[in-house]
Amino acid sequence: xxLINILKSELADxxxxxxxxxxxxxxxxxxxxxxxxxxxxxxxxxxxxxxxKKSPEESAQLLGKAITETSEIVESYNVVKGFLNLKINIKAxxxxxxxxYQNELFGQLAGKGKKVIIEYSSPNTNKPLHLxxxxxxxxxxxxxxxxxxxxxxxxxxxxxxxRGIHICKSMLAYEKFGNGETPESAxxxxxxxxxxxxxxxxxxxxxxIALMQDDGxxxxxxxxxxxxxxQAQKMLQAWEQGDTAVVDLWKKMNAWVYEGFxxxxxxxxxxxxxxxxxxxxxxxxxxxxxxxxxxxxxxxxEDGSVWVDLSDEGLDEKLLLRSDGTSVYMTQDLGTAELxxxxxHYDKSVYVVGNEQDYHFEVLFKILKKLNxxxxxxxFHLSYGMVDLPSGKMKSREGTVxxxxxxxxxxxxTAKKHTQELGKIDGFDEEQAGLLYETLALGALxxxxxxxDPKKRMLFNPEESIQFHGNTGPFIQxxxxxxxxxxxxxxxxxxxxxxxxxxxxxxxxxxxxxLIYMLDDYDRLIGEAAExxxxxxIAQYVYDLSKEFNRFYTEEPILKEEDxxxxxxxxxxxxxxxxxxxxxxxxxxxxxxxxM
RNA sequence: GGUUCCAUAGCUCAACUGGAUAGAGCAACUGCCUUCUAAGCAGUAGGUCGCAGGUUCGAGUCCUGCUGGAAUCACCA
Numbered sequence: 142x143x144l145i146n147i148l149k150s151e152l153a154d155x156x157x158x159x160x161x162x163x164x165x166x167x168x169x170x171x172x173x174x175x176x177x178x179x180x181x182x183x184x185x186x187x188x189x190x191x192x193x194k195k196s197p198e199e200s201a202q203l204l205g206k207a208i209t210e211t212s213e214i215v216e217s218y219n220v221v222k223g224f225l226n227l228k229i230n231i232k233a234x235x236x237x238x239x240x241x242y243q244n245e246l247f248g249q250l251a252g253k254g255k256k257v258i259i260e261y262s263s264p265n266t267n268k269p270l271h272l273x274x275x276x277x278x279x280x281x282x283x284x285x286x287x288x289x290x291x292x293x294x295x296x297x298x299x300x301x302x303x304r305g306i307h308i309c310k311s312m313l314a315y316e317k318f319g320n321g322e323t324p325e326s327a328x329x330x331x332x333x334x335x336x337x338x339x340x341x342x343x344x345x346x347x348x349x350i351a352l353m354q355d356d357g358x359x360x361x362x363x364x365x366x367x368x369x370x371x372q373a374q375k376m377l378q379a380w381e382q383g384d385t386a387v388v389d390l391w392k393k394m395n396a397w398v399y400e401g402f403x404x405x406x407x408x409x410x411x412x413x414x415x416x417x418x419x420x421x422x423x424x425x426x427x428x429x430x431x432x433x434x435x436x437x438x439x440x441x442x443e444d445g446s447v448w449v450d451l452s453d454e455g456l457d458e459k460l461l462l463r464s465d466g467t468s469v470y471m472t473q474d475l476g477t478a479e480l481x482x483x484x485x486h487y488d489k490s491v492y493v494v495g496n497e498q499d500y501h502f503e504v505l506f507k508i509l510k511k512l513n514x515x516x517x518x519x520x521f522h523l524s525y526g527m528v529d530l531p532s533g534k535m536k537s538r539e540g541t542v543x544x545x546x547x548x549x550x551x552x553x554x555t556a557k558k559h560t561q562e563l564g565k566i567d568g569f570d571e572e573q574a575g576l577l578y579e580t581l582a583l584g585a586l587x588x589x590x591x592x593x594d595p596k597k598r599m600l601f602n603p604e605e606s607i608q609f610h611g612n613t614g615p616f617i618q619x620x621x622x623x624x625x626x627x628x629x630x631x632x633x634x635x636x637x638x639x640x641x642x643x644x645x646x647x648x649x650x651x652x653x654x655x656l657i658y659m660l661d662d663y664d665r666l667i668g669e670a671a672e673x674x675x676x677x678x679i680a681q682y683v684y685d686l687s688k689e690f691n692r693f694y695t696e697e698p699i700l701k702e703e704d705x706x707x708x709x710x711x712x713x714x715x716x717x718x719x720x721x722x723x724x725x726x727x728x729x730x731x732x733x734x735x736x737m
Numbered sequence: 738g739g740u741u742c743c744a745u746a747g748c749u750c751a752a753c754u755g756g757a758u759a760g761a762g763c764a765a766c767u768g769c770c771u772u773c774u775a776a777g778c779a780g781u782a783g784g785u786c787g788c789a790g791g792u793u794c795g796a797g798u799c800c801u802g803c804u805g806g807a808a809u810c811a812c813c814a
Contacts, residue, residue, distance in 0.1 A: 223756090
């Protein structure tokens with residue numbers, strides 16, 4: 142049993158004996174003792190003073206005295222106001238360490254028997270991935286791993302937005318201005334090529350609007366009447382009707398995009414168990430709309446468009462099908478939700494999508510509830526904040542979008558520069574070096590994006606992101622590499638460090654206690670990170686752990702230790718920290734090198 | 738305008754979900770490499786937690802109002 146749980150139960154027993162009242166679990170809240178006081182766990186007696194009929198301070202004194210006398214694990218106590226600080230003896234801490242050290246499933250919580258689907262990435266096939274997608278992908282992937290570690294049966298899903306008016310824009314521009322260009326002939330990745338034509342559409346469209354405005358038309362009308370837009374809409378209708386030429390072009394261009402995406406995904410280190418295409422789900426969405434119409438949950442306007450009225454629930458009316466019969470975003474999402482449930486029969490379905498779509502998902506979930514879907518209660522929108530640049534919001538039209546491929550290139554370049562300046566990898570061949578740069582680059586980038594609470598809007602400062610000092614991915618990777626070096630050396634020296642004996646250890650370094658506390662706390666944090674869908678909790682943890690270990694590392698020479706048993710312990714102890722760093726970073730989708 | 742979210746050190750972020758004297762990193766300054774990897778460690782300095790009330794033994798955290806910012810309210814996705 143974990144120390145904190147033993148302590149809680151002892152506390153409850155002691156309290157019962159002293160005051161004749163049984164504390165509820167919620168009253169048994171133990172906090173870590175603040176640094177400036179002596180102790181490991183703190184029990185706050187203010188809330189329970191009403192059961193003791195004594196002052197909080199006196200209650201704390203009585204409790205502390207009694208528990209210290211009877212407990213096998215409490216060494217001493219002190220009371221500051223109503224705060225009872227309890228110090229656990231080192232023996233109990235070391236035994237805790239031994240349990241952790243021998244636990245091969247450390248960092249894996251017991252199975253919960255629940256299935257969770259996590260949908261993330263969800264790119265549009267009309268442009269390459271950018272910085273915003275990086276946050277999404279890293280977040281979705283990491284959340285999946287964390288859910289898994291917390292005991293859920295996780296399936297990662299990608300929903301590719303491969304149809305709709307935006308795709309038609311790229312297609313139209315390509316048809317008009319492409320001259321048969323291909324990724325090979327242009328020498329650029331397929332997703333970038335398609336993105337080029339999406340931008341081209343926008344440019345030509347703007348030109349046309351400007352001309353129409355010159356002729357005296359107002360802007361709003363021009364936007365609707367522009368020939369290019371009409372052609373794009375027509376193309377969408379043709380696509381939905383299965384027009385062979387349109388569908389063939391669509392297939393060809395999408396294939397290029399997928400090839401580009403696959404490369405980018407591989408480099409990012411993310412993956413999916415299943416990929417859905419909206420081109421395959423929108424029809425199912427239409428049947429759901431029909432169903433709703435049949436049950437009079439939705440209604441049809443004179444022009445043939447279909448709507449749902451959610452004004453009773455404080456929302457607006459929402460379009461579900463256009464008057465020309467083509468489907469909209471919502472239609473597709475209805476179909477996809479249905480299909481995902483058919484495929485997985487999940488308990489929970491998580492959508493990793495930016496908070497700009499809060500309203501959309503609120504509506505989507507309400508509609509599915511209206512349709513009385515069995516899975517409606519398990520739907521969850523993991524709404525994350527946008528990524529801003531120092532210059533403000535990313536805007537594709539102003540060319541301020543940070544491209545994902547470019548960014549990863551730059552990070553790798555920076556990693557190379559830093560590493561070469563430090564000159565630490567003399568024995569590396571070119572392949573090993575390249576691998577290390579990639580590990581550091583992605584580590585820096587992922588950590589930078591994941592250390593912030595997902596819900597919050599964050600600032601991406603390019604200069605800060607390429608920093609390798611302080612609270613960064615490479616700092617943590619470095620901590621791991623240093624421990625790995627010690628273990629290598631210990632093994633070279635033939636030290637059988639696994640055979641340490643905690644019962645004959647003398648005095649240990651003061652950081653040991655704190656570090657074991659942290660190791661012991663790891664599974665709790667995994668649970669919390671899973672609960673709140675926040676990799677930031679893991680990031681914060683692994684940073685704190687590394688920071689604390691670095692103090693141990695500097696202040697307590699490991700291999701120079703003369704007491705062979707303590708030496709063994711220190712190596713084993715360090716290896717456990719390294720393992721935990723590796724595991725925690727793994728949950729962030731970040732790998733750690735053994736040398737850097 | 739309606740709805741939702743945000744505001745903590747010069748900058749970027751924490752604060753164990755209501756607990757003690759609000760913590761890290763960056764930037765600035767001072768020490769520590771005859772080395773288990775200095776991509777590190779230790780220290781100094783930096784705060785009316787946007788403002789004003791309220792609830793509570795206790796509020797950065799909960800409630801109300803105000804100020805400032807963001808998102809959204811499309812026959813875009």
